Amino acid sequence: MRVYLDNNATTIVDPHVFEDMVPYFCQMYGNPNSLHQFGSESHPALRKAMDQLYTGINARDEDDIVVTSCATESINWVIKGIYFDKIVNGDKNHIIVSEVEHPAVISACKFLEGLGVNVTYLPVNSDGVVEVHTLRDFITDKTALVSIMWANNETGMIFPIEEIGAICKEKGVLFHTDGVQAVGKIPVDVQKANVDFMSFSAHKFHGPKGVGGLYIRAGLTLSPLFHGGEHMGGRRSGTLNVPGIVGMGKAMELAVENLDFEKNNVMRLRNKLEDAIELIPETIIIGTKEQRVPNTILVSVKGIEGEAMLWDLNKNGIAASTGSACASEALESNPVMEAIGAEADLAHTALRLSLSRFTTEEEIDFTIEVLKNAVTRLRAISSTYAYAPEWHVSKL
Numbered sequence: 001m002r003v004y005l006d007n008n009a010t011t012i013v014d015p016h017v018f019e020d021m022v023p024y025f026c027q028m029y030g031n032p033n034s035l036h037q038f039g040s041e042s043h044p045a046l047r048k049a050m051d052q053l054y055t056g057i058n059a060r061d062e063d064d065i066v067v068t069s070c071a072t073e074s075i076n077w078v079i080k081g082i083y084f085d086k087i088v089n090g091d092k093n094h095i096i097v098s099e100v101e102h103p104a105v106i107s108a109c110k111f112l113e114g115l116g117v118n119v120t121y122l123p124v125n126s127d128g129v130v131e132v133h134t135l136r137d138f139i140t141d142k143t144a145l146v147s148i149m150w151a152n153n154e155t156g157m158i159f160p161i162e163e164i165g166a167i168c169k170e171k172g173v174l175f176h177t178d179g180v181q182a183v184g185k186i187p188v189d190v191q192k193a194n195v196d197f198m199s200f201s202a203h204k205f206h207g208p209k210g211v212g213g214l215y216i217r218a219g220l221t222l223s224p225l226f227h228g229g230e231h232m233g234g235r236r237s238g239t240l241n242v243p244g245i246v247g248m249g250k251a252m253e254l255a256v257e258n259l260d261f262e263k264n265n266v267m268r269l270r271n272k273l274e275d276a277i278e279l280i281p282e283t284i285i286i287g288t289k290e291q292r293v294p295n296t297i298l299v300s301v302k303g304i305e306g307e308a309m310l311w312d313l314n315k316n317g318i319a320a321s322t323g324s325a326c327a328s329e330a331l332e333s334n335p336v337m338e339a340i341g342a343e344a345d346l347a348h349t350a351l352r353l354s355l356s357r358f359t360t361e362e363e364i365d366f367t368i369e370v371l372k373n374a375v376t377r378l379r380a381i382s383s384t385y386a387y388a389p390e391w392h393v394s395k396l
């Protein structure tokens, strides 16, 4: 059996999405900006896809959704665009992010720090969530942008986005949220959350790789990252990825249609797996079930390096992760675990299991068996497990 439990890294393309994309490779392949039939015949599908995106996140007609190549691009665009608009060509010099943002946010901020920008990395509590009251204290009249994710890719924890949005609005500070792990898992309403910018990525909600988007509230300017042929209203140049856009639109529509399924069925399977893990002695799961997206578990298994566990699971056909896919090739501790304040032995034993609407009950039952056996076997040969002191949740 092959079991894919790494859906926070990427997801299978829904066959219905793929089906909708197919005609735009070898039949309707024209450049949609061209003034001939080959160009114009993709226009209805593009319009439909944009409608699906607008509806999916509750954008208003006057708002903008700009299609990009991925969420990493959307995130870099917001952060560097704001840098040009508000810092280089303005009087601001400060950005606030949480310390558990995706590397796309953290690395872009580190780059700007090298250019003299002040960046505040907001701390998180032991559940890995920012304490909203700390945000208010850090906002000054120099603050150009607050960027805080909607849901965390490692822990699955949902952040209090509506409260954060309200504080930013009250203080008159622009607010970007990395919505990548929220779209398709929980309801995402950019109006209710008062967000000015939101990044998202098709391949995290059963769409194709290489296409993402940036929501931009009506009336906001943002210097483009790509200058060129004035595509997307001049906001993002580059020939449109027609099959990608068509696929992302369909994936968004299906994601919204399946939100109840996520909340009920995916969550039930996640909880079944989680309950079984909790029965294994000396395991610590980060964050309460209720505050998490329905598909994610981040667990520390005492005495077992995350990589050793991955190896064992992989031998049995099960795909999981120790943390951010971008960092998982190196033997590094889980960065979010570290931010939470976990000691190194805990952070090195992190295992992330992320389900999707394609995960079956049989797959979860199989995973539970394999996981239990792996823990027994690996602990028996673990030099650290036998001598390690007792684990308490207070280690967090």
Ligand SMILES: *Cc1c(COP(=O)(O)O)cnc(C)c1O
Binding pocket: 008, 009, 069, 070, 071, 072, 073, 102, 104, 149, 151, 152, 153, 178, 180, 181, 200, 201, 202, 204, 212
């Ligand atoms: C995957 C991910 C990204 C990056 O998305 P890409 O489209 O692969 O660039 C950004 N933020 C979060 C939270 C993610 O999980």
